[in-house]
Amino acid sequence: MSEIQLNQKNGTLAGVLGSHMDKILAEWLREMSNTVRRSDLIKESDLRAECSRFLQLMKQATELDGNNFQSPAFDGVRDMLAEISRNRSQKGFKPSETATFVFSLKRPLFNEIQAQHKGDAEGMAAGIWSLTELLDAMGLYTTEVFLKSREDIVRRQQEELLELSTPVVKLWEGILALPIIGTLDSARTQVVMESLLQAIVQSNSRVAIIDITGVPTVDTVVAQHLLKTITAARLMGADCIISGVRPQIAQTIVHLGINLLDITTKSTLAAAFSVALQRLGITFVRETVKS
Amino acid sequence: MVVVSAESVPVKSEPDVVAVRRRVREVSAQLGLSLVDQTKIITAASELARNTIIYGGGGTMQVQTLNGPRVGLRLTFEDHGPGIPDVALALRDGFTTGSGLGLGLGGSKRLVNEFEIVSRLGEGTRITITRWK
């Protein structure tokens, strides 16, 4: 191998990573500690191991296919970046702090490339440009994955919340109650409606009480959804009673001109339960206590 | 948007309505639509297929499954009948020129996520409905 070829190889990212790995790692860690190291979120030793593994993967990838981030040779690098982004988004890092994992690698690598190309301005410019492109692509990739995993978390939480917020409880053989807490929007109402109707069939319940004590406001849309639920239940052969209608909600309903005439409404869940028992022909008798 | 599969189903005579329902059920179940969503698009298809036969003198239903970014089912009903003179009026509940309840068009619109109607007098009517997963 001639001296020039050797120099060319040494001047590439692969070459630099091959011959100066330890120095780059040390400088990278120092760089990170100056900017965004979060000792509260990640241990020093873990970070070092992570960075070292990452540089190894970079070296393998660049040896195979230069600085081309899109190439299959970079699969390992991409996977690791994705894993790091996901981990950090779960641990509570900011997106900029996560991207800095990549960007703080700029200075150590630039320094090395520069040193290798001493006296060769053209080669140095080309090396640095290609390196910048690679690091930018990697930085953007971490941000993308970071945002995506945040979105996944939000979506999962929304789904869990929806399920949590619609418990259908059995009060008596043939009587169900659905206490609604919080604001009703279209998506939630659909879940509420489906789970109530499903529960009616499964438990063979003739009466369902929808308790809206915990619903802050009732607008036209919400009232419309409630009416639809009640109509659907009636089509299946079950009666609905609305309970927990507070005075201001009663006022809104009338002001909005919503017709709840055909629907039994009660101010408390207890009153609704009593009506439900009556419909099923169940009565309670207080026994006189024998002394 | 990527069309994954497309096929055409004849909507000529009354027994075809049953075939339309059956085909839409199969495809929507394959796509993994929820039971309620399946029921909604099958019902809408049933209404529109009947309209195609009664008012459009028969036609076709095109079934397309969509993917990317969203998964969905798109049905296009097309006939070469007389067309609808006043689409807005035809969409209103309770309006009918036939003997039905007048819920077919307006009702189908409420059962799907997207509803598009193109009608030209003397040329025919094309209604496209989409239900997303």
Place this chain on the structure above:
Amino acid sequence: MEKIPILKMGDFLLVTIQVDMHDRLAMALQDDLTKTISQTDARGVLIDISSLEIVDSFIGRMLSNIAAMSRVLDAETVVVGMQPAVAITLVELGLSLPGVRTALNVDAGMELLRASVGANKELYGSRLR
């Protein structure tokens, strides 16, 4: 042509719809049922639609018609077993089947029929007295 069977159980008629209803079949059922009500002096009709996967406006109208016609013939109609997904869809479509009585299943429907026919009998008896 295929037909939907109508079973006679005491004073009541039981119809279980199990096939995918096409429009002509629905019309035929309407005819058959009204004929059978008047032939047998049935007091109640139970229509079990628990295996129906959809009810569109045509089938919905048939159910409403049967209920109205049987009422004229002095028989009560109860539609039983509508599935949740079908009910939700029907409401969204804009049909609420006013005038049609409903029950969760055949048992509950029978109970409802017995109660309403029994109440009518009592009324009739007290008038006689």
